[in-house]
Amino acid sequence: DQQVKQNSPSLSVQEGRISILNCDYTNSMFDYFLWYKKYPAEGPTFLISISSIKDKNEDGRFTVFLNKSAKHLSLHIVPSQPGDSAVYFCAARLLSGNTPLVFGKGTRLSVIA
Amino acid sequence: KAGVTQTPRYLIKTRGQQVTLSCSPISGHRSVSWYQQTPGQGLQFLFEYFSETQRNKGNFPGRFSGRQFSNSRSEMNVSTLELGDSALYLCASSLTGASYEQYFGPGTRLTVT
Numbered sequence: 740d741q742q743v744k745q746n747s748p749s750l751s752v753q754e755g756r757i758s759i760l761n762c763d764y765t766n767s768m769f770d771y772f773l774w775y776k777k778y779p780a781e782g783p784t785f786l787i788s789i790s791s792i793k794d795k796n797e798d799g800r801f802t803v804f805l806n807k808s809a810k811h812l813s814l815h816i817v818p819s820q821p822g823d824s825a826v827y828f829c830a831a832r833l834l835s836g837n838t839p840l841v842f843g844k845g846t847r848l849s850v851i852a
Numbered sequence: 853k854a855g856v857t858q859t860p861r862y863l864i865k866t867r868g869q870q871v872t873l874s875c876s877p878i879s880g881h882r883s884v885s886w887y888q889q890t891p892g893q894g895l896q897f898l899f900e901y902f903s904e905t906q907r908n909k910g911n912f913p914g915r916f917s918g919r920q921f922s923n924s925r926s927e928m929n930v931s932t933l934e935l936g937d938s939a940l941y942l943c944a945s946s947l948t949g950a951s952y953e954q955y956f957g958p959g960t961r962l963t964v965t
Contacts, residue, residue, distance in 0.1 A: 785954075840950060842887075
Protein backbone atom coordinates (compact mmCIF):
# COMPACT_ATOMS: atom_id res chain seq x y z
CA ASP A 740 0.00 0.00 0.00
CA GLN A 741 1.69 3.15 -1.20
CA GLN A 742 1.00 5.98 1.19
CA VAL A 743 2.92 8.63 -0.73
CA LYS A 744 2.39 8.72 -4.47
CA GLN A 745 4.18 10.63 -7.18
CA ASN A 746 2.12 9.69 -10.20
CA SER A 747 4.34 11.31 -12.81
CA PRO A 748 7.56 9.34 -13.29
CA SER A 749 9.00 12.09 -15.46
CA LEU A 750 8.50 15.71 -16.44
CA SER A 751 10.15 17.88 -19.09
CA VAL A 752 10.15 21.66 -18.85
CA GLN A 753 11.82 24.40 -20.82
CA GLU A 754 14.42 26.54 -19.14
CA GLY A 755 12.89 29.64 -17.60
CA ARG A 756 9.41 28.16 -17.30
CA ILE A 757 7.71 26.83 -14.17
CA SER A 758 8.16 23.21 -13.07
CA ILE A 759 5.35 21.72 -11.00
CA LEU A 760 5.94 18.39 -9.30
CA ASN A 761 2.99 16.74 -7.61
CA CYS A 762 2.64 14.40 -4.68
CA ASP A 763 -0.46 12.76 -3.18
CA TYR A 764 -0.75 11.01 0.14
CA THR A 765 -3.34 8.76 1.70
CA ASN A 766 -2.64 8.94 5.42
CA SER A 767 -4.26 11.91 7.15
CA MET A 768 -1.91 11.39 10.11
CA PHE A 769 1.06 12.75 8.16
CA ASP A 770 2.02 16.07 9.72
CA TYR A 771 5.23 17.07 7.97
CA PHE A 772 6.29 16.87 4.36
CA LEU A 773 9.69 17.15 2.71
CA TRP A 774 11.11 17.30 -0.78
CA TYR A 775 14.47 15.83 -1.66
CA LYS A 776 16.45 16.22 -4.86
CA LYS A 777 18.74 13.52 -6.19
CA TYR A 778 21.42 13.76 -8.86
CA PRO A 779 22.88 10.59 -10.43
CA ALA A 780 25.66 8.99 -8.39
CA GLU A 781 24.78 11.14 -5.36
CA GLY A 782 22.51 10.67 -2.37
CA PRO A 783 19.29 12.69 -2.06
CA THR A 784 19.64 16.16 -0.60
CA PHE A 785 17.01 17.99 1.38
CA LEU A 786 15.32 20.77 -0.56
CA ILE A 787 12.35 22.20 1.28
CA SER A 788 9.72 21.15 3.81
CA ILE A 789 6.29 22.15 5.05
CA SER A 790 4.37 21.53 8.23
CA SER A 791 0.74 20.52 8.06
CA ILE A 792 -0.24 23.73 9.87
CA LYS A 793 0.87 25.74 6.84
CA ASP A 794 -0.32 25.77 3.25
CA LYS A 795 2.75 27.32 1.65
CA ASN A 796 6.48 27.52 2.21
CA GLU A 797 8.88 29.39 0.01
CA ASP A 798 12.66 29.27 -0.36
CA GLY A 799 14.09 31.20 -3.26
CA ARG A 800 12.95 29.65 -6.51
CA PHE A 801 11.28 26.76 -4.68
CA THR A 802 7.77 26.86 -3.21
CA VAL A 803 5.84 23.98 -1.72
CA PHE A 804 2.07 24.11 -1.49
CA LEU A 805 -0.01 21.86 0.74
CA ASN A 806 -3.70 21.15 0.30
CA LYS A 807 -4.68 19.06 3.31
CA SER A 808 -8.28 18.51 2.27
CA ALA A 809 -7.12 17.03 -1.03
CA LYS A 810 -4.13 15.30 0.59
CA HIS A 811 -1.98 16.84 -2.09
CA LEU A 812 1.22 18.80 -2.18
CA SER A 813 3.18 20.30 -5.00
CA LEU A 814 6.64 21.71 -5.53
CA HIS A 815 6.96 24.72 -7.82
CA ILE A 816 10.30 25.72 -9.29
CA VAL A 817 10.38 29.16 -10.89
CA PRO A 818 12.26 29.82 -13.09
CA SER A 819 13.48 26.34 -13.95
CA GLN A 820 17.17 25.98 -14.70
CA PRO A 821 19.10 23.14 -16.39
CA GLY A 822 20.82 22.43 -13.05
CA ASP A 823 17.41 21.55 -11.60
CA SER A 824 17.36 18.40 -13.73
CA ALA A 825 17.25 15.61 -11.16
CA VAL A 826 14.93 13.12 -9.51
CA TYR A 827 12.67 14.71 -6.91
CA PHE A 828 11.31 12.67 -4.00
CA CYS A 829 8.38 13.65 -1.87
CA ALA A 830 8.44 12.34 1.73
CA ALA A 831 6.01 12.43 4.63
CA ARG A 832 6.22 11.96 8.37
CA LEU A 833 3.61 10.47 10.67
CA LEU A 834 2.41 12.62 13.55
CA SER A 835 3.16 10.11 16.26
CA GLY A 836 6.25 8.24 17.28
CA ASN A 837 9.64 7.85 15.79
CA THR A 838 8.45 6.27 12.58
CA PRO A 839 10.64 6.76 9.53
CA LEU A 840 9.85 9.07 6.65
CA VAL A 841 7.73 7.55 3.89
CA PHE A 842 9.04 8.35 0.43
CA GLY A 843 7.33 8.48 -2.93
CA LYS A 844 8.85 6.79 -5.97
CA GLY A 845 10.22 10.02 -7.37
CA THR A 846 9.72 12.20 -10.44
CA ARG A 847 12.54 12.76 -12.90
CA LEU A 848 12.63 16.41 -13.96
CA SER A 849 14.42 17.38 -17.15
CA VAL A 850 14.91 21.08 -17.78
CA ILE A 851 15.67 21.70 -21.43
CA ALA A 852 17.83 24.66 -22.39
CA LYS B 853 31.66 19.00 8.81
CA ALA B 854 32.28 15.88 6.76
CA GLY B 855 29.19 14.37 5.17
CA VAL B 856 27.89 10.83 5.29
CA THR B 857 30.33 8.39 3.76
CA GLN B 858 29.58 4.95 2.41
CA THR B 859 31.95 2.19 1.39
CA PRO B 860 32.35 0.62 -1.00
CA ARG B 861 30.76 2.76 -3.72
CA TYR B 862 30.36 -0.11 -6.14
CA LEU B 863 30.14 -3.84 -5.60
CA ILE B 864 29.53 -6.85 -7.81
CA LYS B 865 28.54 -10.11 -6.14
CA THR B 866 27.28 -13.48 -7.24
CA ARG B 867 23.89 -14.89 -6.30
CA GLY B 868 24.10 -16.79 -3.01
CA GLN B 869 26.99 -14.77 -1.62
CA GLN B 870 26.73 -12.32 1.24
CA VAL B 871 27.75 -8.69 1.39
CA THR B 872 28.50 -6.07 4.05
CA LEU B 873 28.10 -2.37 3.41
CA SER B 874 29.46 0.34 5.66
CA CYS B 875 28.23 3.81 6.58
CA SER B 876 29.85 6.57 8.61
CA PRO B 877 27.36 9.24 9.69
CA ILE B 878 27.93 12.92 10.17
CA SER B 879 29.80 13.55 13.39
CA GLY B 880 27.37 13.86 16.28
CA HIS B 881 24.50 12.14 14.49
CA ARG B 882 23.21 9.15 16.43
CA SER B 883 20.58 7.93 14.00
CA VAL B 884 21.51 5.95 10.91
CA SER B 885 18.92 4.68 8.46
CA TRP B 886 19.31 2.44 5.45
CA TYR B 887 17.28 2.58 2.26
CA GLN B 888 17.11 0.54 -0.90
CA GLN B 889 16.56 2.40 -4.13
CA THR B 890 15.44 0.62 -7.27
CA PRO B 891 14.09 2.20 -10.46
CA GLY B 892 10.57 0.91 -9.98
CA GLN B 893 10.19 1.25 -6.22
CA GLY B 894 11.86 4.48 -5.26
CA LEU B 895 13.32 4.74 -1.77
CA GLN B 896 12.33 1.87 0.47
CA PHE B 897 13.18 1.96 4.15
CA LEU B 898 15.20 -0.96 5.46
CA PHE B 899 15.93 -0.11 9.09
CA GLU B 900 17.06 2.58 11.49
CA TYR B 901 19.60 2.38 14.26
CA PHE B 902 19.81 4.85 17.10
CA SER B 903 22.48 4.59 19.79
CA GLU B 904 23.32 1.02 18.75
CA THR B 905 19.70 -0.16 18.93
CA GLN B 906 17.44 -0.97 16.02
CA ARG B 907 14.54 1.44 16.37
CA ASN B 908 12.58 0.83 13.20
CA LYS B 909 12.44 -1.89 10.59
CA GLY B 910 10.93 -1.94 7.11
CA ASN B 911 9.32 -4.82 5.26
CA PHE B 912 12.37 -6.68 4.12
CA PRO B 913 13.23 -10.35 4.67
CA GLY B 914 15.52 -11.48 7.45
CA ARG B 915 18.40 -11.78 4.97
CA PHE B 916 18.80 -8.04 5.45
CA SER B 917 20.34 -7.12 8.77
CA GLY B 918 22.33 -4.32 10.27
CA ARG B 919 24.12 -3.07 13.30
CA GLN B 920 25.49 0.12 14.74
CA PHE B 921 28.67 0.59 16.68
CA SER B 922 29.37 2.83 19.65
CA ASN B 923 30.87 5.47 17.35
CA SER B 924 27.56 5.51 15.40
CA ARG B 925 29.09 3.88 12.34
CA SER B 926 26.73 1.32 10.87
CA GLU B 927 26.97 -1.76 8.73
CA MET B 928 24.34 -3.48 6.68
CA ASN B 929 24.57 -7.14 5.74
CA VAL B 930 22.69 -9.05 3.08
CA SER B 931 23.04 -12.82 3.10
CA THR B 932 22.20 -15.29 0.35
CA LEU B 933 22.07 -12.62 -2.30
CA GLU B 934 19.37 -12.75 -4.96
CA LEU B 935 19.29 -11.06 -8.35
CA GLY B 936 16.53 -8.78 -7.09
CA ASP B 937 18.85 -7.36 -4.45
CA SER B 938 20.65 -5.39 -7.14
CA ALA B 939 20.02 -1.79 -6.15
CA LEU B 940 21.50 1.41 -4.79
CA TYR B 941 21.76 1.18 -1.01
CA LEU B 942 21.62 4.54 0.69
CA CYS B 943 22.56 5.39 4.21
CA ALA B 944 21.20 8.50 5.91
CA SER B 945 22.11 10.06 9.21
CA SER B 946 20.16 12.37 11.46
CA LEU B 947 20.67 14.08 14.77
CA THR B 948 17.40 12.85 16.23
CA GLY B 949 15.89 10.14 14.10
CA ALA B 950 14.48 8.84 10.85
CA SER B 951 11.38 10.97 11.27
CA TYR B 952 13.35 14.13 10.75
CA GLU B 953 15.49 15.73 8.11
CA GLN B 954 18.12 13.25 7.06
CA TYR B 955 21.45 13.59 5.33
CA PHE B 956 22.20 10.96 2.77
CA GLY B 957 25.45 9.40 1.67
CA PRO B 958 26.25 8.79 -2.00
CA GLY B 959 25.15 5.16 -1.81
CA THR B 960 26.63 1.79 -2.62
CA ARG B 961 25.66 0.38 -6.02
CA LEU B 962 25.28 -3.38 -5.57
CA THR B 963 25.00 -5.60 -8.62
CA VAL B 964 24.16 -9.26 -8.15
CA THR B 965 24.93 -11.57 -11.07
